[in-house]
Amino acid sequence: MQKYSKYKIAANYxxxxxxxxxxxxIEDKVFDEIQLLKASYAQDKETWNxxxxxxxxxxxxxxxxxxxxxxxxxxxxxxxxxxLTAQNGRIALLGFILDEFIKLYYQxxxxxxxxxxxxxELSDTQDKKLRTVLEDxxxxxxxxxxxxxxxxxxxxxxxxxxxxxxxxLQTKLxxxxxxxxxxxxx
Numbered sequence: 001m002q003k004y005s006k007y008k009i010a011a012n013y014x015x016x017x018x019x020x021x022x023x024x025x026i027e028d029k030v031f032d033e034i035q036l037l038k039a040s041y042a043q044d045k046e047t048w049n050x051x052x053x054x055x056x057x058x059x060x061x062x063x064x065x066x067x068x069x070x071x072x073x074x075x076x077x078x079x080x081x082x083x084l085t086a087q088n089g090r091i092a093l094l095g096f097i098l099d100e101f102i103k104l105y106y107q108x109x110x111x112x113x114x115x116x117x118x119x120x121e122l123s124d125t126q127d128k129k130l131r132t133v134l135e136d137x138x139x140x141x142x143x144x145x146x147x148x149x150x151x152x153x154x155x156x157x158x159x160x161x162x163x164x165x166x167x168x169l170q171t172k173l174x175x176x177x178x179x180x181x182x183x184x185x186x
Contacts, residue, residue, distance in 0.1 A: 010093045014100030017081045022108070026075055031105045033078045038098045052092040061086050110140050117147045117157035117168070134158075 021030035041048055051061055065086055069079040085091055106113055114134060116122075122130065127144065134142045142160075154169035 006093055006096060009090065010096030011100045013081070013085060013090060013093070013097045014104055017077070017097070018101055018104040018108070020077045020081065021075075024075075024077060026077065027105065027108070030075055030078055031102070033072075033074050034098050034101050034105075036072060037078075037094075038102075041095055041098065048091065048094060051086065052089075052094075054089070058087060061091075106143065111143055112138055112140055112160050113143045113145065114158060114160040115145045115147060117149050117152055117159075119148070119150055119152040119154050119169075121148055122146065130156075 017030070018027065021027040051064060055061060062083060065082050066079065068074075069082065074082070082091075085094065085097065090097075103113075105111075112134075116130065131142060131144060134144075138160075152168045152170050153173070155167045155172070156165075157168050157171075158165040
């Protein structure tokens with residue numbers, strides 16, 4: 001029997017979830033539900049861990065999921081996928097599944113997710129300018145995720161897909177130190 005990694009399993013569930021939503025032409029609604037579930041998962045991991053725990057009676061878990069789904073008005077696609085995930089003992093992978101769904105959604109919509117590392121939080125004007133420049137250069141819509149890291153000292157580190165643009169003062173100082181010590185700077 002072949003053993004699969006949790007990432008591969010999560011990717012399979014996300015792919016099925018996304019395709020089910022796409023087949024019903026409700027992928028935008030389901031994406032909003034995914035965002036809601038992701039926030040819930042991040043805020044209340046303890047409850048999700050309880051749902052992931054092995055129990056003898058699956059009807060309890062099913063009842064909890066159906067109640068929550070009804071309360072937050074999840075689509076049939078999302079409700080069925082959560083129930084299937086629980087029945088197959090994969091609720092513990094929900095965080096990975098949600099992340100994979102988001103990646104599939106962005107890929108389908110032609111959206112590039114960009115991580116921007118800065119020393120301080122950018123102002124609204126700086127954010128808008130950076131977003132405009134990136135969207136012009138990449139010729140597509142971008143989603144910016146900011147990380148504030150004081151060690152950056154200044155400048156920006158921008159990463160997306162397999163690309164990295166490092167224009168931080170921290171990196172420039174490292175290069176200068178290497179150059180002054182007689183090392184090879186690339």
